[in-house]
Amino acid sequence: xxxxxxxxxxxxxxxxxxxxxxxxxxxxxxxxxxxxxxxxxxxxxxxxxxxxxxxxxxxxxxxxxxxxxxxxxxxxxxxxxxxxxxxxxxxxxxxxxxxxxxxxxxxxxxxxxxxxxxxxxxxxxxxxxxxxxxxxxxxxxxxxxxxxxxxxxxxxxxxxxxxxxxxxxxxxxxxxxxxxxxxxxxxxxxxxxxxxxxxxxxxxxxxxxxxxxxxxxxxxxxxx
Amino acid sequence: xxxxxxxxxxxxxxxxxxxxxxxxxxxxxxxxxxxxxxxxxxxxxxxxxxxxxxxxxxxxxxxxxxxxxxxxxxxxxxxxxxxxxxxxxxxxxxxxxxxxxxxxxxxxxxxxxxxxxxxxxxxxxxxxxxxxxxxxxxxxxxxxxxxxxxxxxxxxxxxxxxxxxxxxxxxxxxxxxxxxxxxxxxxxxxxxxxxxxxxxxxxxxxxxxxxxxxxxxxxxxxxxxxxxxxxxxxxxxxxxxxxxxxxxxxxxxxxxxxxxxxxxxxxxxxxxxxxxxxxxxxxxxxxxxxxxxxxxxxx
Numbered sequence: 001x002x003x004x005x006x007x008x009x010x011x012x013x014x015x016x017x018x019x020x021x022x023x024x025x026x027x028x029x030x031x032x033x034x035x036x037x038x039x040x041x042x043x044x045x046x047x048x049x050x051x052x053x054x055x056x057x058x059x060x061x062x063x064x065x066x067x068x069x070x071x072x073x074x075x076x077x078x079x080x081x082x083x084x085x086x087x088x089x090x091x092x093x094x095x096x097x098x099x100x101x102x103x104x105x106x107x108x109x110x111x112x113x114x115x116x117x118x119x120x121x122x123x124x125x126x127x128x129x130x131x132x133x134x135x136x137x138x139x140x141x142x143x144x145x146x147x148x149x150x151x152x153x154x155x156x157x158x159x160x161x162x163x164x165x166x167x168x169x170x171x172x173x174x175x176x177x178x179x180x181x182x183x184x185x186x187x188x189x190x191x192x193x194x195x196x197x198x199x200x201x202x203x204x205x206x207x208x209x210x211x212x213x214x215x216x217x218x219x220x221x222x223x224x
Numbered sequence: 225x226x227x228x229x230x231x232x233x234x235x236x237x238x239x240x241x242x243x244x245x246x247x248x249x250x251x252x253x254x255x256x257x258x259x260x261x262x263x264x265x266x267x268x269x270x271x272x273x274x275x276x277x278x279x280x281x282x283x284x285x286x287x288x289x290x291x292x293x294x295x296x297x298x299x300x301x302x303x304x305x306x307x308x309x310x311x312x313x314x315x316x317x318x319x320x321x322x323x324x325x326x327x328x329x330x331x332x333x334x335x336x337x338x339x340x341x342x343x344x345x346x347x348x349x350x351x352x353x354x355x356x357x358x359x360x361x362x363x364x365x366x367x368x369x370x371x372x373x374x375x376x377x378x379x380x381x382x383x384x385x386x387x388x389x390x391x392x393x394x395x396x397x398x399x400x401x402x403x404x405x406x407x408x409x410x411x412x413x414x415x416x417x418x419x420x421x422x423x424x425x426x427x428x429x430x431x432x433x434x435x436x437x438x439x440x441x442x443x444x445x446x447x448x449x450x451x452x453x454x455x456x457x458x459x460x461x462x463x464x465x466x467x468x469x470x471x472x473x474x475x476x477x478x479x480x481x482x483x484x485x486x487x488x489x490x491x492x493x494x495x496x497x498x499x500x501x502x503x504x505x506x507x508x509x510x511x512x513x514x515x516x517x518x519x520x521x522x523x
Binding site for chain 2: 007009010012013014015016017018019020021023028036060063064066067068069070071073074075078084088089090092093094095098101103104107112186
């Protein structure tokens, strides 16, 4: 396992060749070791504040940042290995899209979107008997892992959350939900989950599920 | 009713309005350039179909009256906001356009693929187009090798959505390759031939052939080159490939950049989600504006 801030740092040299039929990339590290796209068996993609080697001293910092973001997005889409998540472009560039962005997917999967109060500028749930109880979950492929206690009578909604994640083109998604009288409303979404927001046992379960997802995906790729 | 979303001072919107006015086409303009941050949209997203209205100051339009929306936000393409689409597009407007049940040319979310040219290249080749030999790198030595492999016939341009001038990698620029350590650049084998811009409107295509000696014909006049544009026919199944690409990217309106080489092979470079079609229409008289009106005016 190797952690890489991004392939364009001061200590790496990145080259990605692409033509009508082929794609190949190599990252050469400062110590002379290298990593080709075929050496990578899986990528867990995290959001980083990518910058160029000397961009902090450059007037072109914004431009370089945009170039790096564009290159990373395309490169992860080019990789033949499992990538969690291979995010669509709109989710890559819309850093924190408002919940309304997801409305078509909410509707398709039988989830409710919370009312959006523009004056307050934050999500609020209507028609809710107090107190409002939020539950945090992490969907990892076919698993829903709850932080703290699993809400009661949630079975059919778990299927909706899994399907919602799949329809969004994701295999990992942090979701905060609220059970209302009308159904399950989504309050927050994050395709780059922060495990520190989960209890310790949930963190372990998420990690295990991720390992299983990588292993199963590679097994499937290997058998093809 | 058609809604135009954008700035009243945007030359593309001015051109489109002039055409639609001459055709007595009914539309409203939501002038994003003059909104001064005031909310002009009141929509309840909870129901389906969604309900609400758009307030343009001297008019008010129920969202159920809309047949189509033309969205052209030039601010979104500026370098300043390249990484923060909301800053210029306004989250409220973007959410509205992404959710409206009518036709939208284009939904902001669909246009995002144009912010990464190599990502589009991956989609482009899946649609059966050739793409030029490409290198994305921050390694000066790799760029130099690529230059030699391509016999010195190489161009370079931005990777992302920031508009840049395509330039030939001349010996003068080779001296600057060490600057690649600051950040990556995209290099491509130079494809000789005519540029072709295809505007896709729904399921119709309008192709313009551009004859120009400049590497980037958009800046031909500024660089002292002549430029000829004419309506052209597309060979083989190029039209269906253009339609497939637009559909794949979720674009109902696209400006697709092609190049046809001397062997009649078509290379595709990108699909613009906010194409400056007025530049081509004013030279060739192709009825792109009318087609847009027809497309967006029908439910």
